[in-house]
Amino acid sequence: xxxxxxxxxxxxxxxxxxxxxxxxxxxxxxxxxxxxxxxxxxxxxxxxxxxxxxxxxxxxxxxxxxxxxxxxxxxxxxxxxxxxxxxxxxxxxxxxxxxxxxxxxxxxxxxxxxxxxxxxxxxxxxxxxxxxxxxxxxxxxxxxxxxxxxxxxxxxxxxxxxxxxxxxxxxxxxxxxxxxxxxxxxxxxxxxxxxxxxxxxxxxxxxxxxxxxxxxxxxxxxxxxxxxxxxxxxxxxxxxxxxxxxxxxxxxxxxxxxxxxxxxxxxxxxxxxxxxxxxxxxxxxxxxxxxxxxxxxxxxxxxxxxxxxxxxxxxxxxxxxxxxxxxxxxxxxxxxxxxxxxxxxxxxxxxxxxxxxxxxxxxxxxxxxxxxxxxxxxxxxxxxxxxxxxxxxxxxxxxxxxxxxxxxxxxxxxxxxxxxxxxxxxxxxxxxxxxxxxxxxxxxxxxxxxxxxxxxxxxxxxxxxxxxxxxxxxxxxxxxxxxxxxxxxxxxxxxxxxxxxxxxxxxxxxxxxxxxxxxxxxxxxxxxxxxxxxxxxxxxxxxxxxxxxxxxxxxxxxxxxxxxxxxxxxxxxxxxxxxxxxxxxxxxxxxxxxxxxxxxxxxxxxxxxxxxxxxxxxxxxxxxxxxxxxxxxxxxxxxxxxxxxxxxxxxxxxxxxxxxxxxxxxxxxxxxxxxxxxxxxxxxxxxxxxxxxxxxxx
Numbered sequence: 001x002x003x004x005x006x007x008x009x010x011x012x013x014x015x016x017x018x019x020x021x022x023x024x025x026x027x028x029x030x031x032x033x034x035x036x037x038x039x040x041x042x043x044x045x046x047x048x049x050x051x052x053x054x055x056x057x058x059x060x061x062x063x064x065x066x067x068x069x070x071x072x073x074x075x076x077x078x079x080x081x082x083x084x085x086x087x088x089x090x091x092x093x094x095x096x097x098x099x100x101x102x103x104x105x106x107x108x109x110x111x112x113x114x115x116x117x118x119x120x121x122x123x124x125x126x127x128x129x130x131x132x133x134x135x136x137x138x139x140x141x142x143x144x145x146x147x148x149x150x151x152x153x154x155x156x157x158x159x160x161x162x163x164x165x166x167x168x169x170x171x172x173x174x175x176x177x178x179x180x181x182x183x184x185x186x187x188x189x190x191x192x193x194x195x196x197x198x199x200x201x202x203x204x205x206x207x208x209x210x211x212x213x214x215x216x217x218x219x220x221x222x223x224x225x226x227x228x229x230x231x232x233x234x235x236x237x238x239x240x241x242x243x244x245x246x247x248x249x250x251x252x253x254x255x256x257x258x259x260x261x262x263x264x265x266x267x268x269x270x271x272x273x274x275x276x277x278x279x280x281x282x283x284x285x286x287x288x289x290x291x292x293x294x295x296x297x298x299x300x301x302x303x304x305x306x307x308x309x310x311x312x313x314x315x316x317x318x319x320x321x322x323x324x325x326x327x328x329x330x331x332x333x334x335x336x337x338x339x340x341x342x343x344x345x346x347x348x349x350x351x352x353x354x355x356x357x358x359x360x361x362x363x364x365x366x367x368x369x370x371x372x373x374x375x376x377x378x379x380x381x382x383x384x385x386x387x388x389x390x391x392x393x394x395x396x397x398x399x400x401x402x403x404x405x406x407x408x409x410x411x412x413x414x415x416x417x418x419x420x421x422x423x424x425x426x427x428x429x430x431x432x433x434x435x436x437x438x439x440x441x442x443x444x445x446x447x448x449x450x451x452x453x454x455x456x457x458x459x460x461x462x463x464x465x466x467x468x469x470x471x472x473x474x475x476x477x478x479x480x481x482x483x484x485x486x487x488x489x490x491x492x493x494x495x496x497x498x499x500x501x502x503x504x505x506x507x508x509x510x511x512x513x514x515x516x517x518x519x520x521x522x523x524x525x526x527x528x529x530x531x532x533x534x535x536x537x538x539x540x541x542x543x544x545x546x547x548x549x550x551x552x553x554x555x556x557x558x559x560x561x562x563x564x565x566x567x568x569x570x571x572x573x574x575x576x577x578x579x580x581x582x583x584x585x586x587x588x589x590x591x592x593x594x595x596x597x598x599x600x601x602x603x604x605x606x607x608x609x610x611x612x613x614x615x616x617x618x619x620x621x622x623x624x625x626x627x628x629x630x631x632x633x634x635x636x637x638x639x640x641x642x643x644x645x646x647x648x649x650x651x652x653x654x655x656x657x658x659x660x661x662x663x664x665x666x667x668x669x670x671x672x673x674x675x676x677x678x679x680x681x682x683x684x685x686x687x688x689x690x691x692x693x694x695x696x697x698x
Contacts, residue, residue, distance in 0.1 A: 001652070003624050006668040012624065019551055020583045020621045026595035027583075033234040037265055038207060041200030046180055047072040047171065048090055048098035050080065050129075053110055053136075061344040061389050062104075063309070065171050067189075069182025069221075071197065073098070077113060085123035088178075099178045102171060103129025104392075108136040111144055114151045121155065121165040126178050128169040131156045170393075184208075186220035186256070189457060190309050193218060193258075204268040210258035213452065215467040217257040220266075225250045227268035234265060235598070242266070243473040243480060244278040244492065255281070257470065260599045277495045278480070283471050285488035290418050290465040294579070297446040301409040303427045304402025305436040306455060310341035310389035313398055318350070318369075318382045325380050328370050331363040331387065341389035349390055351383040358383070395435020402442065403427030409443065418465035423458030448579060449679055467600075469689060473696070480696040483572055485689060492696050500697035508571065513560045513616060513686040523552040523627070523663065536684035538581070540626055540677035548677070549630025551664075556618045556682050564611040572691040573609060577601040577618060579683035585619040605688070622680035624664065625671060631662045632673035643669040 002017035018024065051059050051074050059074035073096070075083075083090055089097040101120075103109070107130050109117075114132075121127055135141075135148050157164030169177065184206060186193035196207040204224050210216060222229070229242040229252060245254045254266065307313055314336055321327055331348035333339045340346070346365040351358065354371070355378020363369045372380055384398055408425050412418075422441045430439065441456045445464070456462055469485035473492070482490045482502050492500045517533045531547065533556075542548045566573065575593075577584055580601045586593040588608040596603065637660035638649035645667055651658035652665075 001665045003664065003666055006666060008668055011670070019553070019624055023583050023585055023595050023621055027597050029237070030235045033237060034207065037205055037232070037234070038196060038198060040205060041198045042096060043071070044183060044197040044199050045071045045073040045096070046099050046183060048101040049074045050101055050103050051076060052104070053077045053113060061310070061341060064391065064393070066194070067192070068172055068175060069185040070175070070180070071183060080116060085120055085125045088124045088126070090120065090125050099180045100126035100128060100174045102174070103127065107133045110136060111140070111148050111151065114148065114155065117166065118151065118155060126174060127166045128174045129166060130168050181223055181251070182221065183223045184221065186218045188460070190455065193220065202269060206266045207263065208256065208266060209263040210261060213260040214463065215259055217255060220254050220256050222252045222254070222266065222268070223250065224252050224268045226272055228270045228272050229254055230267045230269065232265035232267050234263070241475040243475055244281050246279045262598065278492050279495045280493045281473060282491040283488065285471065285484065285486040288468050288486050290416070292413065292418050293447045293464055293466050295446065295448050296413070296464055298406060298410050298413060299444040299446060299451065300404070301406045301425070301444070302402035302442040303405045303425060304430050304439050305399050305433060306402070306440060306442055307399050308394065310344070311394065312336040312340045312387050313385070314348070314387045315382055315385045315398060318385045322380055326371065327380065328368065330366060331369045332366045336387045340387065344389045346388050347390055348385065348387045349396070350385045351396070353381050353383060354378045397433040397435050399436060400431035400433055403430050405441070413464065419461065419463050422456035422460045422462050482694050482696050483691045485691055490696060502694045502696040502698065504692045504694060507692045508566055508690045510690065511560055511562070511688040513558055513688065515558065518557045520555040521547070521550055521552065522555070523550060536682055536686070538679040538683050539622070539681040540679060545630065549626050550680065551622055551624050551627030553619055553621045554681050556620065557615070559613055559615050560688065561613055562609050562611055566690060567609070567611060570693055572604060572693050573606045574602050574689045574691060575605045575616070576687045576689055577682065578685045578687070579679070580620060581622050581679045581681060581683065583621050584682065587617040589614050618682050620682045623678065626677050626680055628664055628666065628671045629673065629675050629677060631664050632671060634662050635660045637662055638665070
């Protein structure tokens, strides 16, 4: 019986009880290929962050480093003792080196640490950080105080100056000082692409990840020169040449396209000498108007200043938790209504007054916030309170009330304008606070039943249009070919200024696989039955409750006809499944075409089809959620202790004694009968899309 055990409130375990376990090997293959590449060579981290001498000691996210296109390592005093300086860089015994080190472990380093820092800067290392405020211990007191102050003055210079051997610089200022260039850039702000760089003796390997649930194309730069870039797809297990790139000042620039939450590897191996290098691509398509995202609904649009990413304003929340002039709460994610900064150690910073006297408090994640503090008395009021990943540079200002600009955005959507500049949406007379940056556009909207919440700076583009089929260039035997879904032109220019062109006048119409579908339902540890769907819709919208609350694998079968003139060397046929929830196994004419687990849920079927009638079978597996919600509408057949089970039910050993109608069992109840069902099954539309294929230059 499943899903079975769970990891408390965090979710179900990763095991054979998952509905998609058998088909999940395709995703596991992707993970295995990715992890293999990410274990090659050494990581490239240019910045070293010292996180202090205290214990326990935990590192935290440093977004200001990532925003500069750099990566970093974090180190404690134990590992610092093993490091040395070579050619002005801090080095480890294992061969890693860093341009500079940033001190972030507090403003009270020990005397022993100061001595070590002195050794580093004397040897030529660059170290940045705030001037110490004093010793953290009484070891050697009072004689050690004199040495400590002398050491501070020697390293940081006179009080009030910033021209010592160690300077209080930002990461950006230190990068400029050491001549450190960005290792990778792509996107901007909170929407930037993330990267990991590994370096081997034979190659430079970059893992690039699109964190948005959006299609996007970005100009990306890599701190590599003299090598040919290759695109490695860990999902498909393929390697192909990048058709066009440029190189300048030791940086390689490539235009990369990504699907929603898609990743890729860019690998630099072979020398670029002697090969024809294409530098730019120009593509223009005809007859492809913009359409809105499926099910687009603008919920709210706001213009103003907002809290930085990873920080939540909990001022009002804490004021509401004051009881009898006191507050005693666990400062964690539940207080903030969720985790604002996954994978980082968070903190709560509070400014308050007690009896009119101001005070401050800071509590690490899951610590207890207790106010008033000892010695304080009077009426308690929380002035400001913030929870999350709070950098030292945070101003501590609350975000003013933003202006409602929903009507402006909706007017553009109703007028058929789905792509526009964020800077075109604004409001006058809004209040601004110091330290929170320029006003932004915040857009909360629903797509396909999923709510999205994004922020845009004025120079960014808002794209609420349905993704269009994109043309692409592929290299075959060193020759460039253009695959295009619509009529148009392409021009490919090399580094010498020579241009190759191609033109496509016509592309055959798509073939819709519509009409009814035969569906076989197979519920994990449940019954099996057949049904016929007159059209594709989410299973959660069915009137039949067995279908509505279905969780498992549904096998869809249908047929389509391919005209004979669609099968020639000048066309590539791609089958699009449309919306799939959540993983699909595709068969065409009984030929296994593989497993599709992410958008765009498409496959090249050119070699699998024949003139005339063809069959298609799609095995779609959804999640446990809908069946769990459905079972919550039935009598509970096990003893509970809160939202957990109290003891094993008797029917666990004698399944024939289970008469409640339930088919699932969970160790932790994550869903209730009133919860909304999630989309399930094959929703489509299913379409066969022809692409014209022409050699560029013919």
